Amino acid sequence: MQIIIYPQRNEWEQILTRPVFDTSSLNLTVDSVLKDVKSRGDEAVLEYEEKFDKIKLSTLTVSKEEIDKSEALVSEELKSAIRIAKQNVETFHRSQIFETKKVETTAGVTCWQKAVAIEKVGLYIPGGSAPLFSTVLMLAIPAKIAGCKEIILCSPPNKEGKIHPAILFAAKEAGVDKIFKAGGIQAIGSMAYGTESVPKVYKIFGPGNQYVMAAKQLVSLKDVAIDMPAGPSEVQVIADETSNPKFVAADLLSQAEHGPDSQVILTTTSEPFISEVLHEVERQLFELPRREIAEKALQNSKLILLRDENEIVEMTNQYAPEHLIIETAEYMDMADRIINAGSVFLGSYTPESAGDYASGTNHTLPTNGYATAYSGVNLDSFTKKITFQKITKQGIKNLGPTIEVMAENEELFAHKNAVTLRLKE
Template identity: 75%
Template structure:
């Protein structure tokens, strides 16, 4: 991990750079896969599954028998944990339901909004280095609460043509409509355009590697919506002298084990803590089964010593971390100053792992500094809001002349006339 002591604000932009995802370099390759899936459907998908996932499939669809088998292969302990997580995710996201109110902007002019679920959504769950059944819950549970009619899930199978049983169990529990054994670019293309087996959806959610990210970017240009721009996962721990170095090191390593391109950052006002965290990272690293992966990630990671908490907060808002853990004495006061972050974890006993799994908040969050402008996935991500308005005679009399003047001054005479012909009937 790189150590940086008292960097000047002019240096912040450089030292806070993330591991670059050059998805633009992949666009040619990715577009050719998308085009083939779009034109050849299941045939192309099966060929790409053989090529990329090294599996020969007779069917892309997960059968009811496979779901039943998966349920029998998930331990009671894990089922219980998944049930708990689902309940908390449901509770938090159900509280976000939109309540539209009719507003009379002036007498006889009433406006309101109505929340309508997106009818068909697609969820992508990576295979990669870990079975992300938690992401199934994070996406499918709010989709179900929102009222999406069709929830389609794609995830890559292993070389035996199987999907991890916990992914299938979580999908069934959360109300996924259809599950398909498809990974990578071909999964995104299948959901974006539809095949003989896979329904076309209106919005695609979920993380993925740089090829999946590139595919989502390309299909979103004109054909389907996506949840948000995505990049490698990241965490920042903001800590002072009261922080426990064992906790801080564990938090940094929990992020580092995500993947080689993940980033973990410590920003602290205490040089003593920084040194203790360095020692603890090395000590705890030796016990991790995914040590090699974490070591690669730590090469992208930084330990930054700043002069005071004010500077620490400014640096944090500049970085705009996906996950921010505040381990300080006055963490509530510090949190009040945070304006750019995906999800914030307060106090010494609140690890990022809580939000990743079971506290109830969503772990699908903006990365790569997009927290300056984007929110994480929420119930709103699965709905659209339609505006309505109703104008009565008195309202038209009051608002009509202003519309005529504005339309005339924009030289849009037909707009003006649409009001004038109505006003004439009221005379």
């Protein structure tokens, strides 16, 4: 990990640069696979499953029998944990239900909105080095609460042609309608275009590797909506001399083990604390099963000493981290000044792991600085809002002349006439 002492403001942009990967070559592959899936449907998806996931499948569809059997393959302890997490995620997302109210903007002119669920949504759940059954809950539960009519899920099968039983169990618990054995680019293509087996959806959600992210961005140009642009996962920790270096080191490592392209950053005003954290990172790293992955991520990571809290807040808002953990003594005071972050974790007893799994908040968040403009996934992600307006006879008398003047000055005379005819009546 790189230690940076009192950097100048003109150095911040370079210091906060995320790991960059050249995606130009993979875009050619992604575009080729997407076009093939669009053209040949199931046949192409099955071929790419054999090529990329090394499994020859006879069907993409996960049967009801396979889903039902998954329950017996998941331990009671894990099933209980999934159900507790499900309840918390439901509670938090139900609190986000939109309540409309009618507003009379001018006498006789009433306007309002109605939230309507996106009818068909597709969820992509990675199944590689870590089967992300928690992501099933984070995506399917708000989709169900929103009222999406069709929730489909794609996840890559293992070498035996099966999807991890915890993913199937979580999908069943959360109310997913259909599950398909498809990974990578071909899964995104099948949901974007539709195949003989996989229905076309209106919006695709979920994380994935560089190929999945590139595929999502390509199909979003004209074929389907996506949750957000995304990149490798990241965390920033803000700490001071009162923070627990063991906790901080554990928080940094919990993010580093996501992948070699993850980035972790510590910002603090205490130089001795940096040494304590570095010692703890080295000690805890040795005990991790995913040590090699975390070690690679730590090469992209930084321990930054800043002069005061104001500098920390300004750097944080410039970095716009996906996850932000504030473990300082006065964490609420600092939190009130944060304007760019995906999800914020406050105090020494709030690890980022809580949001990843079971506190109730959503862990599908903007990365790569997109927190300056994007929210994480929430109930609104699965809805669209339709506006309504009702104008009475008195209302058009009150507002009509204003509309006429504006339309005439934009030289849109048919617009003006639509009002003028009503006023003459």
